[in-house]
Amino acid sequence: MGTKCLNCPLRNRPIFAPMSDGEVAFMQKFKTGELVVEGGTTLMMEGSNSPQLYTPLEGMGLRYKTLDSGERQVINFVLPGDFIGLQAGVMNEMQHSVESTTPMRLCVFDRRALWQLFKDHPERAFDLTWIAAVEEHFLGESLAILGHMSGIERIARAFVRLHDRGAALGLISAARMPLPYRQQDLADALGLSLVHTNKTLTRLRQQGVATWRDGSLNILDYDRLCQIAQLPTDRTPMTRPLI
Amino acid sequence: MGTKCLNCPLRNRPIFAPMSDGEVAFMQKFKTGELVVEGGTTLMMEGSNSPQLYTPLEGMGLRYKTLDSGERQVINFVLPGDFIGLQAGVMNEMQHSVESTTPMRLCVFDRRALWQLFKDHPERAFDLTWIAAVEEHFLGESLAILGHMSGIERIARAFVRLHDRGAALGLISAARMPLPYRQQDLADALGLSLVHTNKTLTRLRQQGVATWRDGSLNILDYDRLCQIAQLPTDRTPMTRPLI
DNA sequence: CGATCGCTTGAGCTATCTCAACCGGCGTGG
DNA sequence: CCACGCCGGTTGAGATAGCTCAAGCGATCG
Numbered sequence: 440m441g442t443k444c445l446n447c448p449l450r451n452r453p454i455f456a457p458m459s460d461g462e463v464a465f466m467q468k469f470k471t472g473e474l475v476v477e478g479g480t481t482l483m484m485e486g487s488n489s490p491q492l493y494t495p496l497e498g499m500g501l502r503y504k505t506l507d508s509g510e511r512q513v514i515n516f517v518l519p520g521d522f523i524g525l526q527a528g529v530m531n532e533m534q535h536s537v538e539s540t541t542p543m544r545l546c547v548f549d550r551r552a553l554w555q556l557f558k559d560h561p562e563r564a565f566d567l568t569w570i571a572a573v574e575e576h577f578l579g580e581s582l583a584i585l586g587h588m589s590g591i592e593r594i595a596r597a598f599v600r601l602h603d604r605g606a607a608l609g610l611i612s613a614a615r616m617p618l619p620y621r622q623q624d625l626a627d628a629l630g631l632s633l634v635h636t637n638k639t640l641t642r643l644r645q646q647g648v649a650t651w652r653d654g655s656l657n658i659l660d661y662d663r664l665c666q667i668a669q670l671p672t673d674r675t676p677m678t679r680p681l682i
Numbered sequence: 683m684g685t686k687c688l689n690c691p692l693r694n695r696p697i698f699a700p701m702s703d704g705e706v707a708f709m710q711k712f713k714t715g716e717l718v719v720e721g722g723t724t725l726m727m728e729g730s731n732s733p734q735l736y737t738p739l740e741g742m743g744l745r746y747k748t749l750d751s752g753e754r755q756v757i758n759f760v761l762p763g764d765f766i767g768l769q770a771g772v773m774n775e776m777q778h779s780v781e782s783t784t785p786m787r788l789c790v791f792d793r794r795a796l797w798q799l800f801k802d803h804p805e806r807a808f809d810l811t812w813i814a815a816v817e818e819h820f821l822g823e824s825l826a827i828l829g830h831m832s833g834i835e836r837i838a839r840a841f842v843r844l845h846d847r848g849a850a851l852g853l854i855s856a857a858r859m860p861l862p863y864r865q866q867d868l869a870d871a872l873g874l875s876l877v878h879t880n881k882t883l884t885r886l887r888q889q890g891v892a893t894w895r896d897g898s899l900n901i902l903d904y905d906r907l908c909q910i911a912q913l914p915t916d917r918t919p920m921t922r923p924l925i
Numbered sequence: 926c927g928a929t930c931g932c933t934t935g936a937g938c939t940a941t942c943t944c945a946a947c948c949g950g951c952g953t954g955g
Numbered sequence: 956c957c958a959c960g961c962c963g964g965t966t967g968a969g970a971t972a973g974c975t976c977a978a979g980c981g982a983t984c985g
Contacts, residue, residue, distance in 0.1 A: 504826050507912050512826035526815045534819040557804040557811075564807045565800050571814030572769045576777040578821040583747050583755035585828040586873030590973070621931065630829030635973050637933060669750050833941070864963065878941055880965065 474545040482545075483524055483537040490550045492524040498543030499619055503627065504535045513628035515577070516620070518604055522570060524550070541619045585630050588669070590639045593629040595668035598649055602658055614661070619654040717788040725788075726767055726780040733793045735767040741786030742862055746870065747778045756871035758820070759863070761847055765813060767793070784862045828873050831912070833882045836872040838911035841892055845901055857904070862897040 474493065476482065483489055485505060500517035514535050517523065527533040527550070557564040584593055605616035626636040644650045648664050650657045658664060665672045717736065719725065726732055728748060743760035757778050760766065770776040770793070800807040827836055848859035869879040887893045891907050893900045901907060908915045 504822060506826055506830060508830070510830050512822075512829050514822050514825065525811075526818065535822060554808070557808050561800040561804065561807065564804065564811070565797070568768075568800075568807070568811045568814055571811055571818060575769065575814060575818055575821060578818060578825060579747060579755075579757050579778060581825055582757065582821060582828060583749055585825060586755045586870075587749060587751070587753050623931080627829075632974055633932090634934090634975080638973095641933080866963080875942055876964090877943080877966090881941095884965080 470546055471549045472547045474543075474547050476539050476543050476545070478539055478541045478543075480539045480543075481536060482539060482543075483527065483533045483535075485533055485536045487527070488532050489524055489527050492522070492527075492548040492550060492553070493545040494522055494548075495519045496544045496546055498539060498541045499617075500537060500539045500541075500543060501620070501624060502535055502537050511627045512630075513624055515581070515628070516601065516624075519608055525553075525567065525571065540624070590629075590631050590635055591642065592667060592669060593631065594625070594636070594639055594643065595648075595664050596670065597625060597629060598651075598656065598658065599665055599668045599670055601656065602661075605656075614659070615655055615657045617654060618651060618656040713789055714792045715790045717786075717790050719782050719786050719788070721782055721784045721786075723782045723786075724779060725782060725786075726770065726776045726778075728776055728779045730770070731775050732767055732770050735765070735770075735791040735793060735796070736788040737765060737791075738762045739787045739789055741782060741784045742860075743780060743782045743784075743786060744863070744867060745778055745780050754870045755873075756867055758824070758871070759844065759867075762851055768796075768810065768814065783867070833872075833874050833878055834885065835910060835912060836874065837868070837879070837882055837886065838891075838907050839913065840868060840872060841894075841899065841901065842908055842911045842913055844899065845904075848899075857902070858898055858900045860897060861894060861899040 471491075473496070478498075482493065482500065495517060496519055498519070502514040502517055502523075504512045504514060506512060517537060523537050523545075524533070526535075553567075556567075584596055588596065601618060602611070602616065605611050605618075610616045622636050622640065623633050625631075626633045629636070631639075640651060646663075648658075648660045648667070650659065662672055714734075716739070721741075725736065725743065738760060739762055741762070745757040745760055745766075747755045747757060749755060760780060766780050766788075767776070769778075796810075799810075827839055831839065844861060845854070845859065848854050848861075853859045865879050865883065866876050868874075869876045872879070874882070883894060889906075891901075891903045891910070893902065905915055
């Protein structure tokens with residue numbers, strides 16, 4: 440039941456295919472500017488109605504919900520190329536917040552352009568629905584992870600997924616990629632306590648499977664990690680949560 | 683942080699608004715037939731590429747993923763008016779399975795109609811993206827539930843959500859609605875073991891909060907249930923997971 | 926220098942899991 | 956019409972993953 444590469448059937452474009460020149464030109468039309476922010480900036484607020492959509496060009500962030508109890512559920516990690524704010528563009532309101540973890544440079548689009556896009560470029564509109572459906576797929580997977588996997592399995596899977604995404608973005612060098620989050624962030628993403636996350640990370644480190652220190656993830660034994668994560672080693676490269 | 687009513691901004695249509703005559707006529711154009719199935723029928727198979735889209739008119743079902751370990755994660759419960767198969771319509775493949783629990787009557791659409799729709803009716807295409815975004819919202823919420831809530835809280839929330847949806851569909855009479863699932867189904871939806879689910883249900887019953895027997899959910903103390911579920915009592919009616 | 930932040934480690938507690946047995950209803954076949 | 960098997964639900968008992976509380980440590984910063 441290995442994960443397949445996800446292609447948009449309309450134009451047969453895999454998630455991570457770089458944009459063609461035509462596409463770039465097309466995007467330029469909608470681009471209204473670039474935004475540079477510090478780490479720790481809130482880009483989108485739950486309940487807000489932002490007039491902008493973003494795509495990060497550099498830097499990393501977090502997508503999360505704040506619960507009534509004050510706890511935080513991290514929905515996923517935001518990497519370059521993701522799409523931020525489609526939810527607000529299409530519903531009237533964001534259902535989660537987005538925050539930069541490191542300094543970020545973002546490409547800014549105007550929200551009104553979205554409707555224009557639907558009218559004038561049905562194939563792009565189709566892409567957007569596709570993006571949303573892909574996103575749904577990953578959320579479904581996360582749901583299954585939280586529902587059925589143990590702490591070490593969850594962390595292993597998170598690492599493999601992040602490694603996949605990092606690889607697709609060319610962020611990996613010598614089995615090492617930047618992962619500038621706190622242990623608390625990972626804990627909130629996986630529904631684990633900070634303490635337990637820490638102890639489990641220690642275990643992975645002692646077993647020589649993977650280390651994550653000083654914002655840098657180092658995968659020492661990829662096969663073993665995949666095995667723990669209950670993922671096949673021969674996955675087709677892919678995976679990017681979006682919107 | 684109460685949940686808001688979700689309106690499609692384009693036509694300001696709330697999730698559950700009945701369709702206008704024009705809309706009904708419009709849908710008729712795409713309808714290719716009706717399908718009647720037994721309980722226990724698999725309507726969509728994970729990894730399959732169904733040429734049809736469905737909307738249940740009667741009956742209830744389940745959306746689920748089968749994990750490599752053989753376990754099952756129920757993604758959500760399928761009630762009349764839901765949309766089945768958009769994911770396959772837009773990606774090439776379903777990422778989860780759908781199964782009827784009771785006998786069902788379904789409205790059938792042709793998948794190719796979807797692309798026609800995007801070309802000819804941008805506002806409907808926008809609706810579809812909106813639907814996907816709404817779906818994403820609910821999955822995000824489920825994620826938060828599994829991540830952070832105790833067994834009794836999860837069950838209480840599931841009951842409240844199901845009650846909301848049942849109410850919107852007119853399925854409730856005397857605080858009682860049909861809920862023809864097995865305890866195992868609920869357990870798989872909430873990431874709990876069957877035994878623990880059973881014991882927690884017993885607890886809710888003993889406390890006079892809610893009973894669920896013989897396929898019928900009876901909410902005895904709505905306020906208390908909402909309190910346990912950490913939801914405000916004055917939610918605006920809404921909620922339907924779709925696609 | 927004190928304060929803060931992220932990480933680490935220890936100790937005890939409990940929610941939840943697994944294993945196992947049993948029960949009643951229902952359909953089937955002899 | 957009875958015997959049997961199966962399915963869903965119920966209950967008990969023991970094991971444990973993961974939680975909370977609490978303390979300490981090194982780095983960074985004003």
